[in-house]
Amino acid sequence: MAEEVSSQMNSLSISETNPSSSATISLVSGDDIVFKVEPTIAKEMETVQSFIDETDGKITTIPLPNISSHDLPYVIEYCEKSIAGKITKEFEAEFVKKLNNEEVKELFLAANYLNIKKLLDFLSQVIADRIANKSVEYVRRYFGIENDFTPEEEAKLREELAWTFTGVDPDDEDEN
Amino acid sequence: MSNLGHEILIPSNNKREMHDSQENRVRLNDLSDCVLLHILSYLNSIQAVQTCILSTRWKHLWKYIPTVKLHYSRNSPTVKRFDIFLSNMLALRDNSIALQALDLDRGLIEPQLLEKILNCVYSHNAHIRQLEISAISQSYPILSCVSSCKALTSLKLSLYNIGNKNYSETLFPKSLNLPLLTSLYLVNFTFCGFENGCVEPFSPFTKLNSLVIRHSKIKKAHILHISNETLVDLAMRYNSFNFVEIQLSTPSLCRFTFPDSLDQKICGTGLSCVKHVNIDAPQNSYLMKHRFVLLGWLRDLASVESLKLTSITLQILSLVPDLLKVKLPSLCNLKSLEVELIPHYNELLIVLMKDDMLKKAIPKSFEEVAKLRKAFKAGLKLPSIPDGIVDFLRQNSPSAQVIITT
Numbered sequence: 001m002a003e004e005v006s007s008q009m010n011s012l013s014i015s016e017t018n019p020s021s022s023a024t025i026s027l028v029s030g031d032d033i034v035f036k037v038e039p040t041i042a043k044e045m046e047t048v049q050s051f052i053d054e055t056d057g058k059i060t061t062i063p064l065p066n067i068s069s070h071d072l073p074y075v076i077e078y079c080e081k082s083i084a085g086k087i088t089k090e091f092e093a094e095f096v097k098k099l100n101n102e103e104v105k106e107l108f109l110a111a112n113y114l115n116i117k118k119l120l121d122f123l124s125q126v127i128a129d130r131i132a133n134k135s136v137e138y139v140r141r142y143f144g145i146e147n148d149f150t151p152e153e154e155a156k157l158r159e160e161l162a163w164t165f166t167g168v169d170p171d172d173e174d175e176n
Numbered sequence: 177m178s179n180l181g182h183e184i185l186i187p188s189n190n191k192r193e194m195h196d197s198q199e200n201r202v203r204l205n206d207l208s209d210c211v212l213l214h215i216l217s218y219l220n221s222i223q224a225v226q227t228c229i230l231s232t233r234w235k236h237l238w239k240y241i242p243t244v245k246l247h248y249s250r251n252s253p254t255v256k257r258f259d260i261f262l263s264n265m266l267a268l269r270d271n272s273i274a275l276q277a278l279d280l281d282r283g284l285i286e287p288q289l290l291e292k293i294l295n296c297v298y299s300h301n302a303h304i305r306q307l308e309i310s311a312i313s314q315s316y317p318i319l320s321c322v323s324s325c326k327a328l329t330s331l332k333l334s335l336y337n338i339g340n341k342n343y344s345e346t347l348f349p350k351s352l353n354l355p356l357l358t359s360l361y362l363v364n365f366t367f368c369g370f371e372n373g374c375v376e377p378f379s380p381f382t383k384l385n386s387l388v389i390r391h392s393k394i395k396k397a398h399i400l401h402i403s404n405e406t407l408v409d410l411a412m413r414y415n416s417f418n419f420v421e422i423q424l425s426t427p428s429l430c431r432f433t434f435p436d437s438l439d440q441k442i443c444g445t446g447l448s449c450v451k452h453v454n455i456d457a458p459q460n461s462y463l464m465k466h467r468f469v470l471l472g473w474l475r476d477l478a479s480v481e482s483l484k485l486t487s488i489t490l491q492i493l494s495l496v497p498d499l500l501k502v503k504l505p506s507l508c509n510l511k512s513l514e515v516e517l518i519p520h521y522n523e524l525l526i527v528l529m530k531d532d533m534l535k536k537a538i539p540k541s542f543e544e545v546a547k548l549r550k551a552f553k554a555g556l557k558l559p560s561i562p563d564g565i566v567d568f569l570r571q572n573s574p575s576a577q578v579i580i581t582t
Contacts, residue, residue, distance in 0.1 A: 102201060102202060105202035105204055108215075109202060109207075112207070120214070125218045127215050128218035131219070133223070136226075136230065139227070139230060140230055142204070143205045144202070144203030144206070145230050145231050145234070146231065147231055148233075149229075149231065157235070161225065163260050164222060166257070
């Protein structure tokens with residue numbers, strides 16, 4: 001704990017002497033936990049960066065009310081890897097293995113809110129993979145969709161688009 | 177959370193438990209159409225169209241997806257339905273929405289269907305950025321359509337050309353000019369050389385970052401020149417480039433998968449800066465010259481950080497006489513060494529390795545040799561990774577991590 005404080009003091013004193021470029025950015029999660037990140041990380045988050053730019057870099061504490069302290073570390077981890085150019089298939093596979101369906105969706109919302117293109121693309125692929133070849137009911141549950149078709153309407157639609165519902169099996173080949 | 181290395185200044189209760197108890201908290205359906213379309217663009221098109229049944233909101237959403245992604249699986253008996261699906265989808269999608277990506281893996285394509293697909297591509301050729309076509313079809317119409325797509329950043333083509341009812345080779349066009357292309361993946365092409373015996377097919381792509389060439393060949397040339405300044409990734413596998421010299425002038429090359437043939441000479445400045453290397457030598461490369469080709473490659477890898485090779489590659493390398501005494505000038509920055517264990521199917525390599533082991537035993541003692549012979553007769557299995565070879569590779573960076581995979 002003592003170490004943590006002193007390193008924190010260090011970073012504070014550095015940021016005082018050199019306020020322009022190397023000041024760390026504080027991201028405050030919805031549940032009021034502060035994450036200190038390098039400015040390069042903030043650059044990956046378009047929403048955060050445009051906020052910083054708009055205030056000419058004077059404000060370095062950024063509230064992110066929509067993102068929980070549970071999700072933010074994942075986002076930061078991904079951004080760090082991305083900056084280091086270390087986003088590999090292996091890393092992404094490991095990364096996604098840790099996440100359950102709800103977490104994937106939460107991170108997707110976070111990536112969308114923060115406007116992190118690479119993470120958004122990656123999570124879109126993850127969601128697509130997780131609903132691939134699943135039943136209509138499963139996909140409705142996954143997206144939180146209430147079916148507002150009457151049974152007649154649904155049957156009619158299936159008939160109209162019979163070319164998509166009959167005889168064609170969804171592709172179940174592995175992506176490579 | 178501390179293992180992620182971020183300082184947490186204000187401690188708070190862990191919210192994890194709350195998380196798990198609230199299933200389906202996140203409703204993606206509350207997002208805008210635009211965001212949902214982004215997700216849909218990663219689905220294969222059949223399932224993407226089927227989302228019309230989810231609710232009234234989704235009924236027409238699929239028509240605005242900016243991508244088409246269709247892979248025909250070989251086990252499916254419904255070729256005809258697949259084609260009906262494709263032409264219906266192309267006809268019904270909202271054509272005012274720019275098509276940004278087409279990923280089609282179809283096998284044999286009838287000319288009429290091909291025409292529909294290509295017409296769709298032509299009508300969006302100013303916008304389309306990613307194109308992946310794997311098909312058995314006439315190559316020429318596809319290639320001329322591709323050459324009209326000037327906005328392409330990523331192109332993957334696997335074409336089995338059918339001419340007059342026969343398969344014929346697909347010549348890689350010499351005049352293909354795609355100025356924005358960063359990623360190129362080619363399967364089953366023939367690169368035809370000029371009068372000087374050189375072929376340099378990729379020089380028009382000045383932004384090229386990643387290049388993969390598979391199952392391809394070279395005609396009328398003995399030198400393949402790759403000189404893209406921006407090239408970072410290069411992989412060549414399963415090609416028939418035998419006895420072709422590959423010249424690399426690629427100052428940015430970072431990841432390289434060596435050709436799976438040891439009959440090729442690789443020269444130029446490309447290898448010295450490569451950081452990640454993959455070598456998978458074929459089992460039939462047991463000639464003396466092959467062993468030295470491998471050793472030569474390793475000598476050239478001055479800055480490699482991660483080296484991945486197969487156990488077969490190590491076995492071939494181990495047959496270099498007095499290998500373990502060789503001082504390597506390279507491999508000084510090696511951080512990880514990955515060996516993939518590959519089972520043998522070629523008896524000759526095993527015979528050579530046994531012979532080599534016996535030769536090494538001779539100076540020790542006669543008993544040693546006899547013991548070894550007896551053990552071989554009793555079916556002694558040779559080690560997949562020859563003794564001492566891992567340390568040989570790590571001689572200039574002994575702390576490199578060793579990873580063994582199967």
